[in-house]
Amino acid sequence: MQKETIFQKLQRSIDNLQIGDTEKQKLRNGISRLKSQKTNLLITGATGSGKSSTINALFGADAAKVGTGVDPETMEIQKYELDNLVLWDSPGLGDGKEKDQIHAKGIIKKLNELDKDRRPLIDLVLVIVDGGSRDLGTSYELINQVIIPNLGEEAQERIIVAINQADIAMKGQHWDHEANQPKPKLIGFLEDKVRSVKERIKEATGVDVDPIYYCAGYKEYDEKQKPWNLSKLLFLIVKRTPPEKRLSYMDNISADREMWKDDDGLKDYKKEVQRSFQEVATHVAKNTAAGAAAGAALGSVVPVIGTTIGAAVGATIGFVAGLFGL
Template sequence: MHESNIFKDMENDVNSSNIDENTKKKLFANILNLKKQKINLMITGATGCGKSSTINAMFNMDVAKVGIGVDPETMEIKKFELDNLILWDSPGLGDGKEKDIQHSKGIISKLNEIDENGNPLIDLVLIILDGGSRDLGTSYELINSVIIPNLGEKAKDRILIAINQADVAMKGRHWDYENNKPLPKLVKFLEEKVQSVKNRVKEATGVDIEPIYYSAGFKDDDESQRPYNLSKLLYFIVKNTPMKKRLAYVNNTSKDQEMWSDSDEIKDYTAEIQKSFVETIVETSKAGGEIGKEIGDILGMGKTGEAIGRVAGAAVGTVKSVISSVGSFFSSFW
């Protein structure tokens, strides 16, 4: 298992700094704590929703270690380990009543699993809906009857709903294939679908959720995968992840910039993701003493800021703009 470059650079910057040894020890202890953090992300959805294409587009699956759940009830849940990011690829519903019951039991069992610290093993559940389907009854059954009732009191903080296949939501009409984005009529349709999903979940469970829409991108043998709004999806995943665990995504997202190039213009998701990573570094590194200023001096304009831009920037956009945004964000703290 290789060590994330960002942690190496943080340690090197601390080592070469002029701060006192006591502060260095505190910083090294905090960096070590960051390195130990694991994020467990469950991804599920009804049959045909595009889970596999989403996982392959978003994450660096070439280095994944593959396994399955050890509990007989969860044997069909695939486990992918990418350093300290662990993906649980769970079968959804829609394969027949008997299999639906089996899959539901497996999902419930995994959601109720506890880690060594007594906390829920699964940090976040991403539920993918098929944007090209008119009948989302199976998906609502999965969300309202299986997932949310087993997430506990903080269900709102542990669930994300994403509507995939936005490009075929109106049978392929009103999609700008050249620029890979929805035209205004399709945007309106997708926004209404988002609101409908939000309302249905709220009515059934009382939980407020803000769904998003995207396209993982379909490809034939002679075509390249071309997602839309994948950077927005990653942004929402990162923002919903506990702060101390967010750096698990830095080295484990796809380094293919084609995956991240097309998105709506509501926010600069590249910059927002970098801010989340920087926020994690700053807040967790400051723990254990009044050392905020030292972190600013050490990490603010040094190699760590560049490392974030280089490693994560390769996944979500132009490296120069990422480095610039990271530098600006660091300097804004002090």
């Protein structure tokens, strides 16, 4: 039996609302607009930074198996189409000057591609940096010379810099394997790296970027490292995506609770992800009455994200309607 999509759930929820047919049709039209949207996420980074492990951790171990092949127009960028979510996985840089130039041209071409409405095709770029490497020259070249100059005036909002492999940033030292989190000395080291990366990018481009650090996790033979701070990364991805396109993620987030279990605890990222999805209600209908109904419909289905990423947060009609100031 085929799994019911978020858009089908919303349609069913709207059908059950106690409102007039005219208002219901407005909501159906709003959902149809959302369903027609495609979210395009470009994932890039230096060779060995952990792009594939990050994709699989965020979107499930089978994410990379549904790719529709190499895009010949953008020099070997892999396209993974997951319903309304399209992932573009660019080849890693750092395998030689000639190859890097070819890959950089492919990335630039993709960043300058427009959709049917003449807007940039790529909504968001996720740059993954190898936290275990001291030499980040390739990453800086990629960010400062290739990506940011081709993101336009909204560069700050359209790029996320994420430092992966936090667990081996100090050669595997100062990581609490039992609690699956960095010890204070490692946290200090990672915070210094964040400041350094931020300053280097600002100095070269004038753009303020706030990098985060995380661990995508891995399984190799008898060794296993669980993810850490992945929920923070997901929160940033969803929040930086245009609201009308955010629902594209809901059907594709990994259902493995272990992916979302451990994070830095600075914020309830799972709850914030839910809030970001609930904000979509404002884009379903613009007038107050339909807006409240949209909030009710969305509020009845958004809690499924709780079972997906382990958040025990119930979305109520009152809470969602509060987003409209009602």
